[in-house]
Amino acid sequence: MNTYTLGVDLGTTSIKAVLLECHSRSVIASQTLPTASDIADSNGIKAKEQDTGRILDTLDRCIDLLPRDKMQHVGRIGVSGQMHGVLFWNSERGCDWSKGKFSHLITWQDGRCDEKFLSSLPKPDSHLSVATGFGCATIFWYMKHRPAFLKGFTVAGTIQDYVVSSLCGLDKCLMTPQNAASWGFYNTSSNQWNVDILTDAGFPLHLLPGCAHSGELAGRTLTDWHGVPAGTPVGAALGDFQCAVYSCLSAQTDAVLNISTSAQLSFAMPADFKPPDSPQPDSPVAFFPYFGRSYLAVAASLNGGNALATFVDMLTGWMKELGVELSDQSLYEKVIACALNQESSELAVTPTILGERHQPFALGQVTNISARNISLGHVTRALCRGILENLASMMPPERLQKAGVRRIVGSGSALARNEVLRQEVKRVFDVPAVYGQNADSAVGVALVLCDRIGAAHEASSTVK
Missing domain, CATH: 3.30.420.40 (ATPase, nucleotide binding domain)
Structure with missing residues (x-):
């Protein structure tokens, strides 16, 4: 059988x-x-x-x-x-x-x-x-x-x-x-x-x-x-x-958010959707063929969990210069714990240190810096929020709502291990999010x- x-x-x-x-x-x-x-x-x-x-x-x-x-x-x-x-x-x-x-x-x-x-x-x-x-x-x-x-x-x-x-x-x-x-x-x-x-x-x-x-x-x-x-x-x-999308996209009204090394947000286009006639190199959203004659709308960011990893690497390097040794894993857990104790921050981090396909020469930025928001908790919270806001700049919440998206299905190693990222998904996109079904x-x-x-x-x- x-x-x-x-x-x-x-x-x-x-x-x-x-x-x-x-x-x-x-x-x-x-x-x-x-x-x-x-x-x-x-x-x-x-x-x-x-x-x-x-x-x-x-x-x-x-x-x-x-x-x-x-x-x-x-x-x-x-x-x-x-x-x-x-x-x-x-x-x-x-x-x-x-x-x-x-x-x-x-x-x-x-x-x-x-x-x-x-x-x-x-x-x-x-x-x-x-x-x-x-x-x-x-x-x-x-x-x-x-x-x-x-x-x-x-x-x-x-x-x-x-x-x-x-x-x-x-x-x-x-x-x-x-x-x-x-x-x-x-x-x-x-x-x-x-x-x-x-x-x-x-x-x-x-x-x-x-x-x-x-x-x-x-x-x-x-x-x-x-x-x-x-x-x-x-x-x-x-x-x-x-x-990967097929493994966790259970309804037409779902969007799939995957944050691992990089980050992608996608949803299924209507059955009658036709892509543009020519390339749109400046567009942050691409349309990938799916099944039948259908397409996925995809915002694929080059900056996801790798931005957090770079941040941790930077801190590790600073600590070594100061004569303090701590593993990346331990340091990652500590900075996330600090961010969980900091519910919000006026600090703004644009995490595009690797550029983006539609903006290859983009650089990262940190703005709204003050003496009140330079703690480790503030900076980590702002970085996590920045990763989601960068994706939202590519595929705005209004676009998801117009497409009929009612729920985000979250997957990927960075989302799985980072409660701060999961909190910011809800705040940035303002739709319910579910986790636990990894894109595979x-x-x-x-x-x-x-x-x-x-x-x-x-x-x-x-x-x-």
């Missing part, structure tokens, strides 16, 4: 795998392992690459830790992963990673495409801008700087696309709009690549993946995999962000497969 769905998320730093019991929608087993796959940039081009072989080895070890007696009852496999990045491979003999030929993974963090290079690229027919770290931009960079490299490969996709292709033995990559939109030069309204624009630019079109719908099957496993039977349906790979991409992709692929679909569907 096919009882379970296997959900896998290939993250930037770790891999997570879960077994989800579809009927109860409960996770009955879970494993997470760090990949430790980063490769140092030895060429000084701001490259961010990872060792693909190490990622795949970690994936195998992670899956192998799941209970073998339950793996034989897996009826579906869903895979999500880090968006934007690109991996090249050769499909001449299928996609078996134990003997396949593949490149390093160039991740979404890659910085080799500077502003001058990006400005030289053709304008996309898309509502989303193209940035460094996007798959198509990276391929354009190789065309200019290392064209011989591209000749050694026949297929390109994200790391999650590669895993799906390998499991199913596909001779080409099938990519959903969630990942294609994150590559650039993809029109989500027509669900097509900008073929004419790319052709005129001399782009190697054979590297473009085929198109599959989000939530559909890519194929079936060729062989047994850690106890999962051959012939098990595998969903086309999905984006980690969309799957591995759980989300498993839920997608449970919800969107029925038994009849499993029996007959394979994306062409």
Whole structure:
């Protein structure tokens, strides 16, 4: 009896795998392992690459830790992963990673495409801008700087696309709009690549993946995999962000707030929403393809828990200079305790020390400073409030209200461990907030497969 769905998320730093019991929608087993796959940039081009072989080895070890007696009852496999990045491979003999030929993974963090290079690229027919770290931009960079490299490969996709292709033995990559939109030069309204624009630019079109719908099957496993039977349906790979939202977005009237390293606030747009015809680089809100023809409105801030971590690092450094030693964890707990004793503050902190995508040169600021509000409690309370106010400047409460949002579902490690942040969510957005259901991409992709692929679909569907 096919009882379970296997959900896998290939993250930037770790891999997570879960077994989800579809009927109860409960996770009955879970494993997470760090990949430790980063490769140092030895060429000084701001490259961010990872060792693909190490990622795949970690994936195998992670899956192998799941209970073998339950793996034989897996009826579906869903895979999500880090968006934007690109991996090249050769499909001449299928996609078996134990003997396949593949490149390093160039991740979404890659910085080799500077502003001058990006400005030289053709304008996309898309509502989303193209940035460094996007798959198509990276391929354009190789065309200019290392064209011989591209000749050694026949297929390109994200790391999650590669895993799906390998499991199913596909001779080409099938990519959903969630990942294609994150590559650039993809029109989500027509669900097509900008073929004419790319052709005129001399782009190697054979590297473009085929198109599959989000939530559909890519194929079936060729062989047994850690106890999962051959012939098990595998969903086309999905984006980690969309799957994280799916794991905790239970109603159209919910917004999902995630604060971990960075911060994101998103909600589902109405079914009839159409995105703009062209990129809006100055807009703080982007529209990501979700499922069907729907979209998520997303305010993605670069400044979240990392701003608090930088603050704690600064205090730790000051204390060391004064001859006082205290661990970051202990200091974090103490500054939060101070802020809990300080219910409000007139001090104002703008925490944009890393800039924002729509304002890359923004800096942080501290204003309204007086002799009465420079205590540790005041400063920490103001910083926490500033993180939420920065998000609110990107997606104002009035916009949420107009969209019909009645509740915020909060998730992420920073929110989970910081009561001050949770207090400020209510004050800044003035809507009820609930916590305890963490956004989880591995759980989300498993839920997608449970919800969107029925038994009849499993029996007959394979994306062409």
